[in-house]
Ligand code: SF4
């Protein structure tokens with residue numbers, strides 16, 4: 001059976017602002033089914049790394065909060081700490097970064113709680129008995145919430161091809177131990193010809209796995225925890241993923257985590273993807289390159305597979321924006337994510353999630 005994915009475009013007028021359309025979108029997708037009176041509702045989003053500007057604007061989160069309250073719920077905004085060193089790697093700097101990016105109680109009208117605590121160690125173990133994991137480790141405040149509204153910024157990602165709801169759940173709701181378990185087989189390699197020995201990567205490695213000898217970086221695979229920080233930080237593009245086996249396994253692990261996150265919620269979940277500022281890479285980066293397509297809109301559903309499939313399709317139906325990283329490949333349809341990350345098969349995450357019974361890739365796009 002097909003799932004409904006509700007869609008609002010970005011057209012607006014005096015009578016119908018984007019905020020009122022967002023509220024209608026949430027109602028259409030079943031907010032009243034998800035939120036009960038007095039229930040604690042985790043609004044899971046990404047506050048954006050410092051320096052990034054592609055994350056979802058706080059004013060939209062304020063409207064999400066308003067609608068949840070109107071439905072009787074008690075919402076709080078939340079995300080988990082990062083595995084790598086950055087501006088969101090513990091609760092204090094994470095809250096500071098959120099505030100600098102415009103997210104504060106006074107703006108969004110809800111408290112902000114970092115889901116896995118001060119140092120990313122507050123977690124709940126969830127038994128799933130799947131191929132990659134018997135147990136997964138979910139950030140405790142998300143696990144303890146009665147319901148969840150996932151609000152994901154849809155964009156490209158160097159490890160997953162695209163990042164939407166499944167990534168917001170699987171990676172974004174995991175404690176630090178959970179993130180490490182997902183990443184641990186993804187160990188990068190240094191392309192010696194490109195490396196200029198600048199040592200930028202050395203200081204950013206959270207476990208001291210990188211050293212520089214004779215102006216070339218070297219990664220100690222035994223120490224590396226696969227956080228991916230050096231890939232993002234190397235301006236010379238000298239650090240790459242060992243693609244062949246590791247990416248499919250990583251995607252399956254991420255999906256199993258998403259399965260574990262949803263398992264305890266008894267279908268009390270609503271998912272939103274914002275297809276705005278569709279940047280080539282993750283909001284975890286301290287910058288964002290120009291969007292690859294124009295703003296598309298917002299989609300909402302109670303099916304995490306259908307919403308991501310619909311989002312990929314909507315992006316791929318758009319023309320490439322001149323001035324983006326795909327500008328020299330204006331004819332890269334039908335698959336922009338493949339064009340950006342040719343060695344990542346993004347479809348694997350959807351196929352595996354479907355196999356686990358999390359949803360379906362067949363959907364009806366219902367325009368509101
Ligand atoms: S940041 Fe890149 S170029 Fe600089 S030492 Fe590390 S791998 Fe080499």
Ligand code: SF4
Pocket residue numbers: 187188204205206207208209210219220223224225226227228229230231
């Ligand atoms: S070497 Fe490994 S642990 Fe260090 S930054 Fe790179 S991916 Fe992360």
